[in-house]
Amino acid sequence: MVPAMPTPLDDWFVREILVHERPLVHLLLRSWPHRDEVADLRQEIYARVYEAAARELPRQPKAFLFATARHLVADRVRRSKVVSIEPMGDFEPSSVLVDEVSPERWCGGRQRLARLARAFDRLPDRCREVVWLRRVEHLSQREVAERLGISEKTVEKHIAKGMRLIALHYYGGDAEGAPAPADAASGGDGLRRADEP
């Protein structure tokens, strides 16, 4: 029940890397032609950064993150050969400095809270309600189920979904701009699963 203590490396990763998700995703979206693969790329980049940091912490986490992204994309491009040169246009060195949320700004409590409030407000109704009761009012999953007259399994699903959506909007923010309707269909994997009652 009690989560394992986070290691210093875990803390570092959350503090120094996750905060750059928004510009990272932004960059990937502009540089990789297949939107539905961007999340996988992002994850792969995180994994590489984490592994490298386990050996030695990069001095400049942000620069390291973007360098890793650049290498990974270049790698994939070489291997796939399907991708035209054009999408690579954004990988001019200058564009790597895309910086919409500097860590300094990010660390401002008010800014973070504003992002959090916005991420929360974007949750679907039921999910929003469940997250509120569980996370803010500290009801147990069972109590939430009783309060809302739904099964505990459903509560659990809403919580899983709430975590994913909050992470997506809190860290990613509006990196992808206004979501195009077509993307909602293509990005479909699991996000809609928990929608079903």
Added chain:
Amino acid sequence: MSADTRIDAIAADWLARRDGPAWSALDEAGLQDWLARDVRHKVALLRLQSAWAEAGRLEALAAGLPRGTPPRRGLWSQGAGPVASAAPDPLLQLRDHVFAPRTRPPRRRRARAVAAATLAACVLALGWGSHVLTGAEPVRQATALGEVRRVDLADGSQASLGSDSRIAVRLSRRERRIALERGEAYFEAARDPARPFVVEAGNRRVVAVGTRFSVRRDAGELRVVVTEGLVRLEADAGGEAAGPTLLPAGSVAIVHRDGVLVRAMPLAEAARLVDWRSGLLVFQDTLLADAASEFNRYNARKIVIADPRVGELRIGGSFRWANAEGFVRLLEQGFPVRAEYRSDRIVLHAP
């Protein structure tokens, strides 16, 4: 939208299950096994876990709101669009943030309208309001000039009273309400999400869930220093536009009649502003005039600045507030200041 990945979905399922009642040692072993299999699993879990931990901070926004249901959407957003990320460190002015009328007992609202009228009426009206609600008399605590005292409140919170200060404490089932009637107090609020910890000073309220902060009132000014957690500073309802202001740890807010000025500073620096609890006044590049009035908060024998040029000197250091004379003697040694020691005051002249 770029959405997330299959791995994210699985990680979220693990975390949601772990959050539930049926989590066993076997489950934990299963999770550890899954994590060990691929670094991508690990980073996905970290990311979701920390987002979920962050979501706990919603509590700070929730203090004082009706319980049982989330607030309406957009309550916290600044304008219609996304929070302007271009604006440098915007104060999150929580728009339209008023208590939902239907959940407020009417008599409390009435009391609040009265409160807006005058300070004296404020104290009386709130006293009456919560008297009606709880039947509890407020407990008053006060310090004399030059006295600093720490008092335990019945809910487990602590208040450190500065020199010449007074608070009135009313604890009810629904709320912990402390009126700062005079002076300064540093609060270590015990955590209790069900009962917001509200400090009132004139027509301002400082709302916390569980956190450490100080509130101090002077003639035309209120100062709030937050050293841990997060508090919400509100103007009295009935006042127009002024929305609540969120103050994270490290904030120093100065409230004037016409507005609120917030400075974010490193925590250690903010903490120094409440060092008076241990008998110290700490200055850093402080105008001597300001330093003198700090000393005067604690001492009957006042430091009086006779020459404005002296008041403009900047000083730093940490001093015992009980030893104003020692402070002045030091000044004389290092600064162009000549002191005249009288029994009731110390007058500072330019040499």
